[in-house]
Amino acid sequence: MVGPIYIIAISLGTAFSLGFFKKANRNISFGLMFFAMAFVTFISGQWLYAFLSHQQETIQIFTAGFKPPFSISLQMGFHEAVFLTMINVLGLLSAIYLFDHLKEKGANMMMVFMLLFMGLNVVVMTRDIFNLFVFLEISSITLVGLIILEKKQDAISSGFKYLIASGIISQILLIGIIAAYYYGGSLFINDMVDSNLLFVKGGSVAVFLILIAVVLELKPFPANGWALDVYQSATPGIGAIVSGAVATTSLFILYKLLPIGGDAWLLPIGITGVISFLGSNFLGINQKNANRILGYSSIGQVGLLMIIMSLSKDLGDKFEFVFFSILISHYLAKAGLFWISGIINKDEIGQWNIIKNKPGLIVLTGVFMLTLLGLPPFPSFYGKWELIMNLAHSGNFTWIAIILLGSFFEAIYLLRWFGKTLMNNENSEELIVKFHKIFPAVISSFLILMFSFLTARWSGLMSVKYFIPFAIALLLFALDFLPVFIKNIMAIATVSWYSYVLIYQTYIPENDILRIIFGFIFLIGAILLLFPGFTFKGKRRGFYPLVILMFSGLAGLIEARTTFQFFFAWEMMTLASYLLIIRGKNAKKTSFSYILFSMAGAFMMFIGFGLAYFETGSISLNALADVLIYANWVYILVAVGFLVKIASLGVHIWLPDSYTEADDDVTPMISSILVKSGVFGLIILMLSMSLKNAASSNIPYILGWIGALSALIGNMLAIYQEDVKKLVAYSSIGIMGYILFGLSMMSHLGWLTAISYSIVHFLYKALLFLAVAGIIYRTKTRNIYEMGGLIKRMPLSFISVLIGIITLAGMPPLVGFAGKWMFYNAVILKGWYFQGAIVFFSGIVAFLYCFKLIHNIFLGPIKDNHRKLKETSVWWLIPQFVLIIGIMIISVYPKIILEPIGLYLSMYFPGEGLVWAGTTASTSLGYWDATQIMMVFAGMFGVIFIILFLMSRKVQVVEQFNIVFQAERPERPETTHYAHNMYAPYNKALGFLAAPFITNSWEFIYESFHAIGDQIRKFYTGNGQTYALHIVMYVVAFYLFINGGF
Amino acid sequence: MVKNAFIFLILIGVAMILVNLFAGFTGNVDLGQIANHYVANGPAEVGSANIVTAVVVTYRGFDTLGEVTILFLSAAIVGFFLKIENTDNTERNLKYTSEILNTASQVLVPIMILFGVYVFINGHLSPGGGFQGGAIIASGLVLMFIAQPKKEIGHKLINIIESISGVGFVLMGLAGVLFAGGFLDNNVIGLGKFGTLFSAGAIPIIYIFVGLKVGSELTGIALSLKENQNEA
Amino acid sequence: MAEEKNYKIIQPDNSEENKFLKPENYKREVTAPDGNTFIVDPLNDYFCDAKPQPHAPNTIKVVEKFLNWARSQSIWVLGFGTGCGSIEIYPLMTPRFDAYRFGVQQRPTPRQSNLMIISGYLSVKTLKRAIRSYEQMQSPKFVMALGSCTINGGMYWDSYNTINRLDHYMPVDVYVAGCMPRPEALLAGFMELKKRIREGKGEGANQYAENFDWYKANQKKIIKDWNMPDYNW
């Protein structure tokens, strides 16, 4: 093996000898440099490999042949090897990336570039503190040199600020070192750790100075204006180095020197991390400059890593896993983002939509951003999970809250940014992507994927089974060039196979009713809803991998047996659905609010799971039932996550626009299937927690009220909508509130209502959305008042909508009535009269929009441009009629679903429920016989129809304007169709209920965040001197904090 | 004004920290363990009469390598940074220097360079060494620049000296790995007789490299700054 | 939000029949959502202009008699005030005259009305509306005309824009003479009408259908700007 000392020798030697080539061909210089760096990378990689395969012990390298502390020694161990490899790989990629810059500036710059990495390498390896200081200086000087790769005025002044700041920091370090030498008598770090520096009064101050200097090198939040300016002004390739290599190295310094300070320093480091993490992520929300945002994000992430470091005791043997998974994710992703930023070369994130037509770049950007956010399947997800769970295990909930809050802030700006990259691009500017610029980012994303797999394996939480969906998604992604028809068939085949395996082979033999039901909804529903995909032309890039991911996420939910699996599936599903929604043309803004609410909810859930783990020490889902002390907290926190998904009142504002703006066949998927994940979650949660815990008995009561009010407000809002998809979307809020209400009743009948209604809602909401989407497919408009009279052109769609709304409204004889009937019984038996009355009222309000839906689309005069419309495509109709058949079957014979569910529920709520006698179901209150009602109704209807037919066989069929019109006649269909603002009087009477209080208050919160952030960030005055003052103040304040006085 | 008062308060804080830092300071009465080792074993292990040189070049030779690198980098960056790019304004306005300075420099510059060379060659015996010598050489050259502002010296020569000495330094270090105890071990060619010019192993060689390198680098920096001079 | 126009008006040629077309009735070239274009002709496409068919009475005499009795006892009047006579109709419903006693009730829509009262002089412009309303009533339907104006033009006999004889344009069952006839006279007219209906003579609708071309020719002769379908369903 090649000794580590050659890293230095080769780098330095090459750098010095580059001077010979100053005037020579620059390609030669570059080649030389590149070769040297590649060799250095090879050395470090070789060591890393050796350590990973456990062939190697940590070794010490002595310079000058003397043992430390008499000479400077280097250390090569596993951690060093990891860091060195990270740094050198980044160096290599950066060299490729900066190829044209370096070539243009010549050998001088190449030397500087090389020596930067050499310096960082030594800093990582050295065990002598003064040596560390020297090489730290090398890296900062080289960085100052690299900042001016592009001689912009901004870059120069920011380089000066950087010089001042790093000069002050290094002086502080130097004073600390010399004093530590005085008090400790050694410069060898191992000696310093062992010595009694801390017990001498001045010694502890010396340690303080050393460590504060290291902390300042990490650019902690308020004292980091200089660093941000560097991030912003330097060419993004340098930003990648600063955030990837320099920050990583600084972290390692902290890691190396922290033992000198002892345990007393862990907390201050943690608090510094917290301030950095929260502060810079919070201020990041307000930023518009891409590189500066990345800077803020880097600082935030470093803060997070500092927190992790300070909590190393609590994390125990998971510390390394957590630390490295988050660090490496950040390192790869952030460098990648900087590189992409360099390719795009636009300051404002608003201009990033220039990549709109470059799917490759979008995918890369997405991968990097999602990696930063710690969403599955990216490595930081596992890191975060272990972090939170282990913190929870030791009861550090303040830390958990802080970490998740900061992550949330970060999510806000990263996701907003991601949304902006997908904005429509009017600017026809063409983006030229050079190979050497994109290459490092591609490599980096490959590394991320590889590392994802490795972390997943290392985490020990994932079995291979979970990678199948990813494999399929990747396969579909690779086959993205195929036409949509083939891909659709593949997707349907995949889901069919999956549902065969899950439902037929697993759940049905196990007779697991709940999972059969939701497996049916999630997977069979998926098959049905994939059919309309055949109507799409072209390639539909990126659609199918996401669909597969979403459905496998849903399948993962029902498969999950541990909270980890559940959370993983939940996040994956959320992510995939977010990406599906964002594909919609105008869905950027709304998908942003969707993902924000979802993430906030998921974080709550995360804390909840953590709390449960804290108490029970088990991550099994069943263990939730054993939570006793914190039952209320766990319950609320986890429930909030689900409430977001089912868009309960207060957190519903994401839903309408998301549904509306998503693709037409995505909308049924999310509205009828995806939201059921929340229902499923609530069922799981309530089964394990509410039933056994008397302590959490009040929460269902609150949930019940939330459900009732959601039902009311959702339906109220639906009736005023002019956008047909929005109308159905708001009705979803209402129905979900209804289901929530049913669940929170915590009684047999309530649950029977809710679960059976989940199935029914799936059937009719998919039916309605499919019908509506099929109509939109033909009419190309979503405005409901622009339709009308379509019954003559699309009779089959009309039948679908009619069946759909009859079921929705709960009219007998269709199965919707079953829900209403059971609901009444449940409410009266439970004693929730007023909530029940509200839900009932909202059920009647639902008539209004049901009628609006069917009237404005199908009835009234047909519009001129729709006179020649054809019935919608058969691909839209096939699933509709399958669903209609389903509705009809359970309408005639509801026993087939109600009885098994009832049996299942009897396990949890024994002694209540429906009593079946033949086809009659009865409770202690009432009775109901769907089959008989259906027969009576059909007979009666038939007789009356025959009577009418006999009496008026001969009728003249007339045209649309053969109406009485006060002896005049209408001129245009638009003037005769009473459709726009249909319920104006209702609005006048009860419109106050539909006022956007909640939307406004959320917006107010969002705006306030912005305003506060805008004020706070004013202290970054841009004046280098002020930044210097910040540093000095930071030192003094920190000193005061640690010592509590002078 | 308020701001200055505030800064004053902060500085009082800094002062308090520094005072605390040296609160336990009593002044050394004896050498520490490591220093003791250097002084006691330095002559035998390194062979240099000047213990500081022994520390600088051998015991902590790695630092010195870094130090040289820093200077090298500074020179490179300054050189790159201050490269004259606009060719349309080649004629720079420089003030004339005085006759006295001009004449004196002709006498002094060679002496200074010679003295510099002396300092770094004797670095292991007497106070001084590569850095000091290099600095003296550079001072001589700076004096020359001041005296004769219009005189042009090519960067090329400086670069070559710099590179040769730098590579030489690294090679000496590597020689230590190959033939002696470790990187930068000076014991590659024998220690020689203690206290003579040709003693202390590789130290004089390294110091020559360092001296040349420092001299050329400092000169390079000064040259770059000079080329930007425009007193119009 | 300004609506995007998805149609283009086609200017009609200057032929005689297009002379009185209103701009709303011009043909339009409409763009369908899928991008195809087609022509919409408002007059033909919006309206059904099937000719009315005569409806034979019930073949069983007794039943027909009974139904006629019922029709006579339940006369639903379309509130259609044309001339000065409309003011005389309203008192009919007040306690003083109380036409309800005779099964006479008002109905706001021609679809459900059986009787149309032309209450006075009829300008050509109003005639058009009257015809439309009459045609929108369902068979069997009756017309009662008030005042001399409907009989011979009355004081407007030489007016340039008033018709002289109503029964040239629609079959009239009962004329009530007078200028204006008082409500009592109207009641008498109702009695007369009921008698006619019971006798099976109230077949104005069939008469209209059988002589449809004649009526239409008369109507078109006097209504110069004929821009509606031939029969208003």
Add this chain to the structure above:
Amino acid sequence: MKIVYVLLGLFIIINYGLLQAGVLRRITARVGKRIGVPFYQPYIDLIKNYAIRSQFSHGVMFYLGPVFRLSGGVGIFLFMPLIFGNEIFSNYSMAGDLILIMYFMFIGMLGMALGAGEGGHPYSIIGITRGLSQFTTVEVPFTLAVISIAIQYQTLSITEIVAAQQGGIMHWTLMTNPLATGAAMLSFLGMMMYAPFNVVNAPQENPLGPPTEFHGTFLGMLQTNRVILGVMEAILFMNLFFGGATNWGILFIKAFLIYFYPVFVGAVFPRYRIDQSIRWFLYLPTALGILAIIFI
């Protein structure tokens, strides 16, 4: 056999309803100092409408709308027990309880709405939207009252509710639960759509509302439904609040009195605007309903 009894009951109800309508119209005329139509006028109108010779249709739903509408009315009849203790006239009430009847009303409304909608007349739709809007809040006090009596009697079966009220006037819900009765009777005003809540088909401003385009047989069916529905709603209230009926005589008397009440109110009061009536039901009647639940 059941079907024969059911048809017999239906026949009785229709005839009774027609007579009652005629009588009530005469009474209303008396209030206005008129003599009014003959008491058999509804029969004649109905016969005349069924005897209209020419008809036209706007489309399938226009044709089916009246069928739906009448199905709604007949359905309520079918699922309502008429005479307490008489198995013959309990119809198909074994198929469903009170909730079924409440929701069956919607079928008719939907049919009307669809038919009128396809008719394409703007006034029809205006009427429909008004009707639906008003109906949402009309149902609120009624729902509360239903919940209240369901709590009171611990059943939703109409037969059992009637059974619980047997044994004299003091056992009627009217006496045992006056608040619920009050709320329900106020919402009954809205259900019957007489003034002041008849803005749905306000004849002067919005000619007839929903059925504007209907005529002939269609109109006849709607009228038939109106007759059945009116009586059946009265019978529903009778069963729920006024002790039910043990024979046809009592049923006729009670139904007449209950039906008379909204007609009387309608004869006296002017008409509310639609938003006013929507709100009105949320004030006093709803308050009564809430009190009914609280003080049960």
Add this chain to the structure above:
Amino acid sequence: MMEKLNIQNIGLTVGILVILVGLWGLLTQKNLIKIVIGFALFDTGTHILMVSIGYIKYRTAPILDEAVDIRNAAKLVVDPIPQALVLTAIVIGLGITALMLSYVLKMYQNKKSLEINNYKDLKW
């Protein structure tokens, strides 16, 4: 009192004062050159501190020439390590100062101003 007034303490005091003066200049002066001078003072103060720490009373430089007995050297010379360190530190300081000056020069060439408040293009 007089015991405290030895060379080491004087050195330390001077060093601290120079550091503070340097910082004061760095933080309050608006002229870029003066800021650089402030920094250089700060730097120098640190060096003074370092050297004072290595000093031992009544001893001589760690050069083993005629003046110092080689066998008894450990009792006669001052600590060589701070001296070695300060050498390195000085050079580093020099490098940084040179860089600063060249930056100042470049900034001046671009904007013709030495006022630090004029270089606030990047902020927030």
